[in-house]
Amino acid sequence: MKKYQLGEFEEIVMLTIAILYKEAYGVAIKNEIESRLKRNVSMGAMHTALVRLEDKGYIRSHDGEPTEERMGRPKKYFQVTALGKRAMEYSRETRNALWGAIPDVSPNVKFS
Amino acid sequence: MKEVPPKLPLRFFRWFCHPKLRDSIEGDLMELYEERRAKSGKVKADALFFKDVLLLFRPGIIRPAEGYQQLNNYGMLKNYLKISWRSLLKQKMYSFIKIGGFAIGVAACLLIALFIKDELSYDKHYANHKQLYRVLAVITENGDIKKGVAFPAPMALAVKEDFPEVVNTGRYNNSELFGAGASEVRAADAEDNAYDEGFVYFDQSLIDMLQLKFIYGNPQKALSQPGAIVITKRKADKYFPNEDPVGKALVVNNKADKPYTVGGVIEDFKSTSHLQFDFLIGMEGLEFWNGEQKTWDASNYATYIQVAEGTDAKSLEEKLSNGIIEKYYIPMMTKSGRSLDDVKKFFTETQAHLELQPINEIHLFSEGVDDKLNYGDIRIVWLFGGIALFILLIAAINFINLSTARSANRAKEVGLRKVVGSLRGNIINQFLSESVMFSAISFVLGLAIASIMLQYFNSISGKSISIPWMEWWFVPSLLGLSVVVGVIAGIYPSFYLSAFKPIQVLKGALTQGSKSSPLRSSLVIFQFTISIILLIGTMVIQKQMNFILNKKIGFEKDQVLLLQGTGTLGTQVVAFADELRATSHVVEVSTGDYLPVRGSKRNGNSFWNEGRENIDPNVTSQFWRVDPYYVNTLGLKIVEGRDFNRDLASDSSAIIINQKMAKELGGNMLGKRITNYGGLWTVIGIVEDFHYESLREDIRPIAMVLGTEASVLAVKLKAGDMSESIQSITTVWDKFAPHQPIRYSFLDDRYAAMYNDVQRMGKIFTSFSILAIVVACLGLFALSAFMVEQRSKEISVRLVLGASVNSVFQLLTWDFLRLVLISIVIAAPISWYMMSRWLEDYAYRTDIGWDVFVVSGITSVLIALITISFQSIKAAVMNPVKGLRSE
Numbered sequence: 001m002k003k004y005q006l007g008e009f010e011e012i013v014m015l016t017i018a019i020l021y022k023e024a025y026g027v028a029i030k031n032e033i034e035s036r037l038k039r040n041v042s043m044g045a046m047h048t049a050l051v052r053l054e055d056k057g058y059i060r061s062h063d064g065e066p067t068e069e070r071m072g073r074p075k076k077y078f079q080v081t082a083l084g085k086r087a088m089e090y091s092r093e094t095r096n097a098l099w100g101a102i103p104d105v106s107p108n109v110k111f112s
Numbered sequence: 113m114k115e116v117p118p119k120l121p122l123r124f125f126r127w128f129c130h131p132k133l134r135d136s137i138e139g140d141l142m143e144l145y146e147e148r149r150a151k152s153g154k155v156k157a158d159a160l161f162f163k164d165v166l167l168l169f170r171p172g173i174i175r176p177a178e179g180y181q182q183l184n185n186y187g188m189l190k191n192y193l194k195i196s197w198r199s200l201l202k203q204k205m206y207s208f209i210k211i212g213g214f215a216i217g218v219a220a221c222l223l224i225a226l227f228i229k230d231e232l233s234y235d236k237h238y239a240n241h242k243q244l245y246r247v248l249a250v251i252t253e254n255g256d257i258k259k260g261v262a263f264p265a266p267m268a269l270a271v272k273e274d275f276p277e278v279v280n281t282g283r284y285n286n287s288e289l290f291g292a293g294a295s296e297v298r299a300a301d302a303e304d305n306a307y308d309e310g311f312v313y314f315d316q317s318l319i320d321m322l323q324l325k326f327i328y329g330n331p332q333k334a335l336s337q338p339g340a341i342v343i344t345k346r347k348a349d350k351y352f353p354n355e356d357p358v359g360k361a362l363v364v365n366n367k368a369d370k371p372y373t374v375g376g377v378i379e380d381f382k383s384t385s386h387l388q389f390d391f392l393i394g395m396e397g398l399e400f401w402n403g404e405q406k407t408w409d410a411s412n413y414a415t416y417i418q419v420a421e422g423t424d425a426k427s428l429e430e431k432l433s434n435g436i437i438e439k440y441y442i443p444m445m446t447k448s449g450r451s452l453d454d455v456k457k458f459f460t461e462t463q464a465h466l467e468l469q470p471i472n473e474i475h476l477f478s479e480g481v482d483d484k485l486n487y488g489d490i491r492i493v494w495l496f497g498g499i500a501l502f503i504l505l506i507a508a509i510n511f512i513n514l515s516t517a518r519s520a521n522r523a524k525e526v527g528l529r530k531v532v533g534s535l536r537g538n539i540i541n542q543f544l545s546e547s548v549m550f551s552a553i554s555f556v557l558g559l560a561i562a563s564i565m566l567q568y569f570n571s572i573s574g575k576s577i578s579i580p581w582m583e584w585w586f587v588p589s590l591l592g593l594s595v596v597v598g599v600i601a602g603i604y605p606s607f608y609l610s611a612f613k614p615i616q617v618l619k620g621a622l623t624q625g626s627k628s629s630p631l632r633s634s635l636v637i638f639q640f641t642i643s644i645i646l647l648i649g650t651m652v653i654q655k656q657m658n659f660i661l662n663k664k665i666g667f668e669k670d671q672v673l674l675l676q677g678t679g680t681l682g683t684q685v686v687a688f689a690d691e692l693r694a695t696s697h698v699v700e701v702s703t704g705d706y707l708p709v710r711g712s713k714r715n716g717n718s719f720w721n722e723g724r725e726n727i728d729p730n731v732t733s734q735f736w737r738v739d740p741y742y743v744n745t746l747g748l749k750i751v752e753g754r755d756f757n758r759d760l761a762s763d764s765s766a767i768i769i770n771q772k773m774a775k776e777l778g779g780n781m782l783g784k785r786i787t788n789y790g791g792l793w794t795v796i797g798i799v800e801d802f803h804y805e806s807l808r809e810d811i812r813p814i815a816m817v818l819g820t821e822a823s824v825l826a827v828k829l830k831a832g833d834m835s836e837s838i839q840s841i842t843t844v845w846d847k848f849a850p851h852q853p854i855r856y857s858f859l860d861d862r863y864a865a866m867y868n869d870v871q872r873m874g875k876i877f878t879s880f881s882i883l884a885i886v887v888a889c890l891g892l893f894a895l896s897a898f899m900v901e902q903r904s905k906e907i908s909v910r911l912v913l914g915a916s917v918n919s920v921f922q923l924l925t926w927d928f929l930r931l932v933l934i935s936i937v938i939a940a941p942i943s944w945y946m947m948s949r950w951l952e953d954y955a956y957r958t959d960i961g962w963d964v965f966v967v968s969g970i971t972s973v974l975i976a977l978i979t980i981s982f983q984s985i986k987a988a989v990m991n992p993v994k995g996l997r998s999e
Contacts, residue, residue: 026140027147043144044167047137051172063136069146073139 004087005056012037013049014088017059017078025064025075026050050078058084117145118158121165129168130175137168188538189545196546199522206518209894210511211554213887217507218558218597220883223569224500226577231488234384234475239323240418243279245425245468247271247415247432248481252463259481262287262411265404267436268315271415274435277423282318283395283413284387286311286484288713290400290412291365293484296680296852297391299351300361300371305852307677308347310390311364313398319378321418322387329358329376335394340375342392348377364391366680383576386474386485408444414483417468425468433466449726484711492873499880502642506884508601509635510891511547515605517632517898519612526609527617539610547602548595555594572875574868633931636895639888640935640972641942646881647968648943649950652960653874656951659958660867666802667708668747671829672859673841674704679823681848688848689825695844697830697837702745703819704826706736708804709862712824719815721777722785722792731776733769734804734812735788737819743768743799745828753782753797756818764818767793771801773813786815793817806866807956826859885972889979896928896980900987907987908995917988924984925977932976936969 006014016032017024029050030041053059064075080088125141126134141164148157200207235241247267249260268281286292292312296305316335319342326334327345334342341362348357352374361371372393381388399405419428437459445455458464469477476490526539534542563579570576580586678685689701705713717735720728740758743750751771756763767786774781774795781795793815801811829837838856845854864871900907907920944960951957 026136027143030140030144042167043137043140043164044170044173047133047140047168048170048172051133061136066139069143070139071142073135073142075139076136 004090006058006087006091007049009045010049010053010058011088011091013046014053014058014080014084018080018088022077024078029078053084054078056083056087057081058087115146115149115154115157117142117161121162125165125168128174130173133173137173141165192542192545193549195525195542196549199546200550203518203521205897206514206894207550209890210514210550211557213507213510213890214551214554214601215557215561216883216887217504218555219561219565220503220880221500222558222562222579223565223577224496226579227569227573227575228493228497230384230575230577231476231493234488235386235472237382237384238471240321241471243418243421243423244321244471245417245419246471246474247417248467248469249411250463250465250467257480259478260411261414261481261483263413263415264408264411264440265413266406266408267440268317268413268415268417270436270440271417271432274439275428275432277419277428278417278432279420280317280321280418281415282315282321282418283415284315284318284389284392285313285395285413286389287412289715292393294676295364295391296366296677297351298363300363300368302351303851305366305677305680306350307853307855308390310344310388312389312392313395314342314389314392315395318416319392321416325379327377327379328356329374331376334376335392336396337373337375337394338397339370339372340394340396341372342376342378342394343374344378344380344390346380347390348374366682384475386471386487388485408440409448416471425470429466429468432468436466437464496876499646499884503880503884503887504597506639506642506887506891508597509639510887510894511550511601512604513632513635513891514894514898515543515547515602516608516629517895519605519609520902522609523612523617526612527614530612530614531618536610540606543606543609544599544602547605548598551598551601552594555590555597559590572872572879574872632895636892636928636931637935637938639884639891640932640976641939643881643884643888644935644939644968644972645943645946646877646884647972648939648964649947650874650877650881651964651968652943652947652951652958653870653877655958655961655964656954657867657870657874659956660807660870661864663803663807663956665708665807665863666748666800668828669860669863671831672745673827673829673838674707674857674859674862675825675827675841675845676855676857677823677849677852678825680852684848685822685825688844689822691844691848692825692827692841695840697832697840699828699830700741700745701828702741702826703737703739703822704745704824705821706734706738706816707824707826707859707862708746708802709859710806710866711862717788717815719773719777719786719788719813722787725787731773731813733773734814736814736816737821738816739818739820739822742816742826745826747828748802749800750797751800753795755797763796765791765793766796766817768797768799768816769795770799770811770814772811773815774798776813803956808954810955885975889975892928892976893979893982896924896983899927900924900983904987904990904995907990908992911988911992912996917985920988921981921984924987925980928980929973929976932973936965936972940965940969 012033013029016029016036020028020032026043026047030043030046033039033041033046050059050061054061058081059078060081061076061078064077066072066074122138122141125138129137141161144164145157145161148160238244246261247263249263251258251260263283265283268283272278272281288294290313294307294309295311297308298305314335316333319331319334324331324342328348329342334340343351343357343362351357351362352360357374357377360374362374363371375394378392380390404410419425442452442455442459445458446452450458475488476493478485478487479489479491481487529539529542530536559579566577566579678688681688692698692701706715707713713736715735715737717733718730719733720730738756740756740763742748743755750768753768756766756768760766769777769781769786777784777786782798783795785792785794787793799816803811804814805812827841841856842854903924907924910920910923944965947960951960
């Protein structure tokens with residue numbers, strides 16, 4: 001029944017791509033996540049997520065110009081697609097709906 | 113200067129990474145490396161680089177194992193299968209016929225393959241079956257080769273002592289004359305008798321040789337005590353439920369004073385063993401008459417030998433044969449008065465010799481051996497195999513015919529594929545994969561059909577076969593076979609279809625396939641020839657069966673009830689018989705141990721005219737002990753002389769012989785005296801020849817004298833209510849034998865049972881010929897439907913121009929009917945030859961007759977006609993507008 005398949009890490013990657021907008025390529029995404037979320041991201045995990053997202057059609061990519069600091073390798077830039085945007089929105093809405101459904105009186109729900 | 117990351121991990125990365133991702137990820141790695149190197153130095157950067165590469169080694173980034181090139185082929189294959197599936201759905205009827213016919217063929221083949229496998233696996237489970245042989249006596253009499261398995265009692269020991277190659281020998285004796293076969297049994301502490309078969313006298317050494325598996329008891333000593341008996345598991349469960357029966361007593365035929373002691377319990381004989389016994393009576397200390405175990409005069413023991421490993425059986429066979437004949441047989445025969453020259457002449461004339469038959473060949477290669485065991489027949493195995501193959505072939509021909517006939521429908525596809533770059537090889541691949549797909553579907557369906565039909569097949573073949581789903585080889589070999597069959601069936605259509613020229617087919621010039629090609633016609637002829645041969649075979653077998661059941665056999669088999677197990681009545685049997693005669697339903701009662709049906713007592717003997725014992729050759733004859741009522745009860749016809757008279761004391765040395773015997777003894781025998789070793793007899797009557805053995809054999813001499821043995825009573829009943837008669841007999845029986853349930857059979861049933869194998873053959877032939885005809889007709893139906901479709905415009909034009917329905921019908925039908933007629937012409941001589949060969953087995957046989965051919969010919973024409981006319985009538989009565997309007 002799941003309309004949009006989107007894992008937690010995948011969601012983070014997509015959000016980061018959206019933040020970086022035109023500058024979203026491998027190392028940039030990695031650095032952005034690391035600096036914003038203070039967590040380590042391995043190349044392997046991130047690239048797997050990117051491949052998967054592209055397979056699902058949530059992001060698309062195009063090659064940039066080869067640069068010298070990459071020894072002549074092109075940067076691969078990523079962009080969120082319309083479908084990807086809908087997936088992100090869907091995921092946000094479901095969370096909001098769940099948050100909204102928590103009753104005020106519930107004393108046990110304490111978050112730190 | 114650019115800093116370069118370590119080589120090894122980089123090369124590793126380049127090797128495993130998916131080519132699409134390689135450049136960009138490598139770029140990322142480089143960028144990171146540079147950054148880290150500047151920040152924290154070479155060592156740390158190298159280590160992190162290494163870690164990153166390792167973490168990248170995961171699915172999604174690793175390239176697929178097959179690489180790029182095959183990825184493309186896989187896509188093509190997917191496309192082939194998709195197109196195949198679509199064309200299958202588009203042409204539902206044709207696909208159904210292709211697949212359905214194939215599935216039937218596969219099912220038939222599968223069942224028969226399992227049957228053959230079962231037949232071939234006989235006696236291979238005995239651990240040292242490669243060293244075990246059965247001794248056969250082979251003798252040529254008047255050009256007929258006769259084989260026997262019965263040998264003198266001391267031969268086993270003699271063979272073992274005289275020939276060092278022979279490690280062990282063992283015997284069994286299953287002759288009813290000595291009490292083997294069927295008996296009434298009970299455990300010593302039980303009251304009621306039960307009837308059981310499978311009694312046999314058995315050597316301990318034969319148990320050792322066969323290495324029978326024991327559940328209870330000591331395998332080495334199970335039969336070493338006098339009076340010991342070994343029983344199978346199922347009989348142990350019957351007579352001694354839930355206990356260890358070793359040491360317990362078993363009373364056989366009410367002889368409570370001489371019970372057998374159970375020495376062991378063995379596993380039931382496997383269904384694939386040629387030996388099938390349940391009660392093995394030990395031979396220790398047993399002698400049926402004084403000196404019986406030492407005499408070479410009487411042959412009653414089947415003898416098995418075990419040779420040392422590595423022995424050449426052929427050379428041993430010759431040595432053994434010559435040795436035994438020289439040392440034992442010739443002295444035995446000269447001792448009885450014949451001259452040495454005479455005996456030598458006998459051996460050269462008859463080429464009598466011994467053969468060693470490997471134990472695992474006994475089941476299939478025992479034609480001509482008559483010893484009460486049930487054998488298979490290698491010819492049946494071949495026949496079945498052939499039939500299965502032919503049915504599959506017929507189905508494969510449907511496949512080929514329909515594929516090529518319908519080629520026009522696929523021609524455009526082929527043309528287009530070629531235009532966009534397919535090579536011929538690709539198209540061949542496409543059609544091969546299509547036919548493999550068809551064959552795979554058919555195999556699945558065929559398996560389903562086979563498992564549904566298994567029970568029926570078992571009942572007609574007399575087997576208990578199951579489908580070996582769990583065997584390791586079963587599924588893989590089916591998979592392999594489905595591919596092989598698919599490729600074979602698809603090879604011609606795929607070459608044919610792939611040869612189309614793109615320009616021609618795309619222009620629409622192709623009309624190939626619509627005219628009947630010579631190849632297609634000959635394949636149809638082939639299909640129908642096979643079907644008609646099977647049809648004729650079925651009818652001849654049916655005819656022979658009718659002949660057997662209705663032939664005048666010289667005795668009256670109807671209304672005769674056989675009361676079994678009367679041996680336990682002892683001397684009371686006479687009173688019992690008298691009481692039966694007194695009941696209103698009974699015409700006559702007689703002892704029935706010796707009966708003219710298979711499975712009753714036999715006693716071979718030699719006769720001479722008085723005083724000519726050592727001068728004339730002997731007349732081998734049956735020697736039956738009957739009572740004064742026997743001739744009347746069985747309705748035998750006395751042609752000369754008289755029947756036994758119970759009131760004449762002198763009749764105790766009287767003998768009644770049949771015409772055949774009278775002739776062999778020189779004719780005009782009434783009142784003359786004849787002798788066998790046991791006595792001197794006066795011929796008081798000559799009885800008309802009657803068939804006391806199967807109709808496969810000529811009637812042989814038979815002689816009857818008075819005797820008192822009666823373990824079976826033959827009761828001739830008045831015509832009328834059978835259940836009432838049985839009721840009244842049961843009442844009398846229960847009075848005499850309250851502890852033994854009544855057991856009876858009917859003579860005509862027993863007679864018919866002698867020909868069970870013929871009936872079985874008949875049923876099998878019927879089933880297979882129906883199958884073959886159904887499959888062939890399916891093909892014919894589809895072909896005719898296709899022809900009508902192709903020629904619909906032509907038919908419409910004809911109809912518009914005034915052709916009658918009749919003429920159109922003829923036009924469409926004749927094409928196919930012609931083929932069926934040709935098939936009849938081909939099939940008739942082949943089947944005539946085959947069935948004459950089959951009938952040669954019978955000394956008394958029906959003739960094949962022209963009626964069989966006429967009836968089967970008309971039948972096949974009718975079936976074909978009905979099949980075709982369904983389509984041709986549809987075409988002939990259709991509205992011509994329908995065929996023409998699309999123009």
